[in-house]
Amino acid sequence: xxxxxQTPSHQVTQMGQEVIxxxxxxxxxxxxYWYRQILGQKVEFLVSFYNNxxxxxxxxxxxxFSVERPDGSNFTLKIRSTKLEDSAMxxxxxxxxxxxxxxxxxGPGTRLTVT
Amino acid sequence: xxxxxxxxxxxxxxxGTPVLLRCNYSSSYSPSLFWYVQHPNKGLQLLLKxxxxxxxxxxxxxxxxxxxxxxxxxxxxxPSAHMSDAAxxxxxxxxxxxxxxxxxxxxxxxxxxx
Numbered sequence: 001x002x003x004x005x006q007t008p009s010h011q012v013t014q015m016g017q018e019v020i021x022x023x024x025x026x027x028x029x030x031x032x033y034w035y036r037q038i039l040g041q042k043v044e045f046l047v048s049f050y051n052n053x054x055x056x057x058x059x060x061x062x063x064x065f066s067v068e069r070p071d072g073s074n075f076t077l078k079i080r081s082t083k084l085e086d087s088a089m090x091x092x093x094x095x096x097x098x099x100x101x102x103x104x105x106x107g108p109g110t111r112l113t114v115t
Numbered sequence: 116x117x118x119x120x121x122x123x124x125x126x127x128x129x130x131g132t133p134v135l136l137r138c139n140y141s142s143s144y145s146p147s148l149f150w151y152v153q154h155p156n157k158g159l160q161l162l163l164k165x166x167x168x169x170x171x172x173x174x175x176x177x178x179x180x181x182x183x184x185x186x187x188x189x190x191x192x193x194p195s196a197h198m199s200d201a202a203x204x205x206x207x208x209x210x211x212x213x214x215x216x217x218x219x220x221x222x223x224x225x226x227x228x229x
Contacts, residue, residue: 003158004158009156031215033216033217035217035219041221042219042220042221042222043205043217043219043222044219045216045217045218048215048216056216058216091158091159093159093217101147101164101166102215103149103161103164104217105158105161106151106158106159106160107158108156108157108158109158
């Protein structure tokens with residue numbers, strides 16, 4: 001069964017460093033998402049992406065964040081200058097349709113630790 | 116605006132007994148509602164979804180949920196818990212007016228005792 005994959009599973013970085021989190025969505029999916037979950041808090045929407053551009057972003061997704069689909073398979077989240085409060089589990093998701101009833105398929109997450 | 120409240124952060128059941136996970140939602144439009152499950156070191160997996168069709172929704176692994184608009188609830192149940200049901204469960208709401216972004220509840224961690 002096709003699945004969303006994410007690498008790395010765990011990333012440790014120092015404050016101020018740039019990190020890139022990688023996701024490979026399911027191959028025929030068209031809509032892509034990033035969510036994050038800070039330890040002990042709810043899963044929060046960060047950004048949605050369709051047709052090579054951001055569809056919607058949350059207040060969390062400030063100028064330090066960017067997303068890219070550099071080729072036909074990868075979907076990346078970049079944090080330019082990490083802060084301690086960026087430590088969280090980051091989930092990538094994808095779906096084929098843009099309908100609200102469409103299931104979003106999630107990856108296993110990348111745990112980002114900023115020291 | 117939309118929001119989800121999962122009323123129990125932890126639920127402990129004995130194997131073979133019923134499971135009830137409670138979820139209340141708030142939405143200013145017709146919502147779509149989901150339950151996702153996350154096993155350790157795995158991605159979030161869809162259990163079931165409600166999308167304005169039948170109010171009683173059956174999902175995978177024997178789970179079902181009932182949409183009650185008057186109570187703004189979408190509780191998840193299973194008649195008989197299995198050890199493999201130990202996981203974290205998330206109630207989620209979305210809708211076309213929300214740009215299809217998912218809004219998650221806080222999660223309920225289920226422990227199944229032998």
